Amino acid sequence: MMVVIPTIKQFKEHIGIAKQAGISIGFVPTMGALHEGHLALMRRAKDENDLLAVSIFVNPIQFNNQEDLKKYPRTLEQDSIMLESVGCDLLFVPDTLEMYPEPVTDQYEFGKLSEVMEGASRPGHFNGVAIVVRKLFEIVEPDKAYFGEKDFQQLAIIQQLVKMIPLPVEIVPCPIIREMDGLAMSSRNLRLSENERFIAPLIYQTLIKAVKLNTLLSPEELKKWITDKFKSHPEFKIDYIEIAEDQLLQPVAHWNDANSVYIFVAIFLGNVRLIDNMRIF
Ligand code: PAF
Numbered sequence: 001m002m003v004v005i006p007t008i009k010q011f012k013e014h015i016g017i018a019k020q021a022g023i024s025i026g027f028v029p030t031m032g033a034l035h036e037g038h039l040a041l042m043r044r045a046k047d048e049n050d051l052l053a054v055s056i057f058v059n060p061i062q063f064n065n066q067e068d069l070k071k072y073p074r075t076l077e078q079d080s081i082m083l084e085s086v087g088c089d090l091l092f093v094p095d096t097l098e099m100y101p102e103p104v105t106d107q108y109e110f111g112k113l114s115e116v117m118e119g120a121s122r123p124g125h126f127n128g129v130a131i132v133v134r135k136l137f138e139i140v141e142p143d144k145a146y147f148g149e150k151d152f153q154q155l156a157i158i159q160q161l162v163k164m165i166p167l168p169v170e171i172v173p174c175p176i177i178r179e180m181d182g183l184a185m186s187s188r189n190l191r192l193s194e195n196e197r198f199i200a201p202l203i204y205q206t207l208i209k210a211v212k213l214n215t216l217l218s219p220e221e222l223k224k225w226i227t228d229k230f231k232s233h234p235e236f237k238i239d240y241i242e243i244a245e246d247q248l249l250q251p252v253a254h255w256n257d258a259n260s261v262y263i264f265v266a267i268f269l270g271n272v273r274l275i276d277n278m279r280i281f
Pocket of ligand 1: 062
């Protein structure tokens with residue numbers, strides 16, 4: 001039976017009892033509107049720990065666009081059914097006042113990692129993510145916390161955060177889960193119109209083809225090839241396309257500049273912003 005808890009005090013009481021009993025805690029923080037991608041993280045967390053804790057909190061301070069915050073899907077009833085199905089033990093559902101009784105002013109410094117891609121396009125976003133994730137970790141005290149690689153840069157930021165503080169939690173990266181047609185699962189997919197949803201898999205198809213071209217083109221040429229592909233479809237508006245290494249996510253000029261290189265994209269379809277990435281090598 002899942003226990004649903006809205007307050008920090010009560011949640012900490014449950015965690016205290018679990019800790020005293022030597023129970024290991026796997027944690028999946030979310031903003032709700034759950035899909036198979038979240039459930040994959042939860043199944044793994046349940047599998048690797050004694051207790052599965054999940055949070056649902058739409059964190060206002062990580063939204064740099066108020067319209068995006070307002071439109072973020074909220075589907076708690078359906079989420080609860082999905083959570084029961086994966087055996088969630090503790091669900092934390094605080095409201096904004098519970099999490100932020102006073103305005104928050106903390107500023108985190110992530111250097112170069114936060115200056116590119118999502119960091120450049122969404123000012124303040126990662127600071128908001130770091131504040132909430134730290135707070136959640138301090139409440140939940142997980143042994144392991146699970147994050148999807150779709151938000152690759154967020155994962156890198158959180159890995160840096162737990163080293164910096166430091167916090168005694170193991171961060172477990174989990175592969176992207178895709179729809180049958182290749183579209184990376186995201187809560188924002190719910191906001192796509194029928195036509196936008198129909199053409200959205202082009203993002204995945206383009207990445208698949210681009211990965212195969214790396215032996216023929218330089219990183220700059222490959223970036224241009226991807227750009228041209230999206231530009232030939234007026235429905236897509238490019239936010240960024242980057243070919244970057246996997247540590248500080250800095251763009252590479254030559255293939256042998258790094259051991260591992262990814263393509264990262266952020267694309268608008270109508271007013272829905274979708275991100276995706278794929279490893280080249
Ligand atoms: O990836 C998300 O859903 C959010 O950024 C997170 C990690 C739950 C923090 O609000």
